[in-house]
Amino acid sequence: xxxxxxxxxxxxxxxxxxxxxxxxxxxxxxxxxxxxxxxxxxxxxxxxxxxxxxxxxxxxxxxxxxxxxxxxxxxxxxxxxxxxxxxxxxxxxxxxxxxxxxxxxxxxxxxxxxxxxxxxxxxxxxxxxxxxxxxxxxxxxxxxxxxxxxx
Numbered sequence: 001x002x003x004x005x006x007x008x009x010x011x012x013x014x015x016x017x018x019x020x021x022x023x024x025x026x027x028x029x030x031x032x033x034x035x036x037x038x039x040x041x042x043x044x045x046x047x048x049x050x051x052x053x054x055x056x057x058x059x060x061x062x063x064x065x066x067x068x069x070x071x072x073x074x075x076x077x078x079x080x081x082x083x084x085x086x087x088x089x090x091x092x093x094x095x096x097x098x099x100x101x102x103x104x105x106x107x108x109x110x111x112x113x114x115x116x117x118x119x120x121x122x123x124x125x126x127x128x129x130x131x132x133x134x135x136x137x138x139x140x141x142x143x144x145x146x147x148x149x150x151x
Contacts, residue, residue: 003095003096003097003098003102003123003124003125004093004094004095004096004123004124004125005080005093005094005096005102005105005106005109005121005122005123005125006091006092006093006121006122006123006124007082007091007092007093007109007112007118007120007121007122008090008091008118008119008120008121009086009090009091009117009118009119010116010118010119025065025084025085026064026065026084026085027064027065027067027084027115027117028115030115031111031112031115031117032062032064034111034115035062035067035108035111036062038104038107038108038111039061039062039104042101042103042104046100047100047101047103047104048071048072048100049061049069049070049071049072049101049104050069050070050071050072050073050076051069051070051079052070052079053070053073053076054070054071054072054073054074054075054076055072055073056072057069064084065083065084065085066081066082066083066084067080067081067082067083067108068080068081069101070101071096071099071100071101075097075099075100075101076099077094077095077096077097077099078094078095078096079094080094080096080101080105080108081094082108082109082112082117082118084117098125098132102125102132103132103133103135103136104136106121106123106132106133106136107136109121
């Protein structure tokens, strides 16, 4: 299978210091909107999403508490899943084997870091990361540093 993405939710607070009111129970509407926009861009570029078996999705890939999809067969590998209510300090991973959905996964991970859902993300992709990022920037009409291209 090969290529995998890894991500970490924020580390747990020292015992007794967690403010229960501050714990995330759902994704923000702004984050959901950005993720749905990214999925729309991917779809327009011919990146089709599947369920855990790589079959066409029959339900929404994004809800207020979970993002969950795979690539479509024959490019499916492992299901990419991020939850809003994961325990702090939790980490997860997803092998994508450089399927078409890899760049979308990378974009969503970066959006999750920017929104404060994740602490960080990484991969074992090396040069493949650069290629995926370049493909995604072209889809989003961004420069290699992620800034918007001039019209």
